[in-house]
Amino acid sequence: MGIIIGLTYDAKEDCPVKQGQPIDFNAEMDPPDTIDEIIEALESGGHKVKKIGNFKNLLSQIDHLCVDIVFNISEGVFGRNRESQIPMLLEMRNIPYIGSDALTMGMTLDKMVAKKCFVVDNIPTARSFVANSAEDLDGFNGLSFPLIVKPCYEGTSKGITPASRVENVEALEEQVRFVNEQYQQPAIVEEFIKGRECTVVVLGNDSPKAMPVVQYEIDNQLDGDVFYTSEHVRKENVNYICPAEISDELTNQLQELAVKVYKSVGCRDFGRVDFRIDDKDNPYVLEINPLPCLAKKDTFSFVAKELNKSFEEMILWVLEEGLKRLKMTEQETEVCA
Template identity: 40%
Template sequence: MKLKVGITYNLKKDFSQQENQPIDFLEEFDAEETIDAIRRVLEGEGHDVIKLGGDAGLIDRLRRTPVDIVFNIAEGLHGRNREAHIPALLEFLNIPYTGSDPLTLSLTLDKAMAKRIVMSQNIPTPRFKKVEKVEDLHGLDLRYPLFVKLCHEGSSKGVRLDSKISDAQSLREKTTGLLETYDSPVLVEEFIKGPEFTVGILGNEDPFVLGVMQIEIKGRAPEESVYSLEIKREWEEKVRYHCPPSIGQDLLRKIEEVALRSYRALECRDVSRVDIRVGEDRTPYFLEINPLPGLSPVYGDLVMIARSMGWDYDRLVKTIFHYALKRYGWTE
């Protein structure tokens, strides 16, 4: 079946970094090469593909150029519902699209809300407090060391090597800095000291784990490791990825189970990547889930997982698209 497919996205190059903005202001947005890589795969399948972008002009473009389906990777522009804006518009216009729906995208972008849902299913996740103003730290009932991050951000925005916190004064300073710099509440969590994993999941009624990848920060013990902005930007020198990881089958199964249960609890569709850290008690803890995982053919974590499992980039993109088509009853 030949389809007219639109791609929605936000590009780093469409914005310019202002002096008063934090250095990671544009971190979530994509590179044009990623959009072109997705386009090439879909064209290779015989579809007509058009790049629709993701600014307000999209509304007119969709009216002028009707499409059968949208391959959505747009991160959105503002607010905690930003990832949901385009899928909500597409639903309003009755246009099918890949990936999760607005409810899931909003819920998962707010890390505290996502944690409340997974907790309701008894999935382990670090104890936490959502902090809107620095006074909310009073009477904090959490055990040090703590970890401080932004509630509505991804791509390690706001996460630095000093995000692990050992005393009340640093907690106050770090929280104040984040609240002043970013447009998001802060999430204060108990720090999980063991190794870190990210899990790729695909599918709908019967989702499956594509692969589990361990993220080892070179030269650092797990309790001193944070997959921070500094590390992600220099991943080639600073990170060793293990997929599949060299861990016992028992722990591997437990990690997969936490990831799959989280995917189901948040009603993700087609694809997601779940971040997990293992505690001293060998329990895998849910950190967060990414229903719009980066698809950079070079450094996307999900793409690396796929490659390690013997899947090339084309197969990954085709499979995500296939699951969307199947949901709409357009293919077996």
């Protein structure tokens, strides 16, 4: 007999893009297919899944959830604490859940807060500063063009367009203004790392394990100036290559760094670390995602294939890691009053 799992998520349809909002406003939210795929995967382990949905739904059901555990993939809607909201509510009610806690969600969603952890832990990351306005470019001192300008706390390449890579002060100011106005938040300005792009899934807790490295092929290129824009996300035209076409030495280095990053920010159960690698094989950590995309067409399936596992087994692996951390068995079932 399995357990009863509540699934918290933010569905795209609950959050349509409204007039005046950027076109990629709901890019992080999950389409119905992804939610169904995760439910099927959890059910394939003999568990029952109860769809809960977003924070509002969770709040309205919090006193009669009747689940053993919550599997949380909710991205939240507004602000840099949006991914922390569901974990925080569950913590308040002492309801066990799969995934990182509220603090890790907050400090990784804000890319600069996460980078401060990386610096303390000697993890290589591109030099950068935060710009609150186009006039607030004091941190620019010492950085070299080209730079990339990103929203400080978005994901899924939101706010990243071909214009995000800037070559001069004028373009830098314009792009900072674009991020501040369109995304209502500071911009993070970072040295642009020309080269290859890879990502590493990490699973587990006491001794987290790095999965085979996945490489991105962007515009049919594996190297150079290409980068992953919001339009690539919309058109789904980035290819995943696993194992990455890099040396064994670099593979090991990325895997070790990924685990170090995961521990640096206290990630739990699952996560994914994004890297750029320059032409001298120097890796730079861009960010860590404690809520990486779990859609079947995304990285997890490519990792699964390389490990001779199914997508469903990967999702059940995430669940198992959480249950182990919580010292829960797969047999327990909450008696619902």
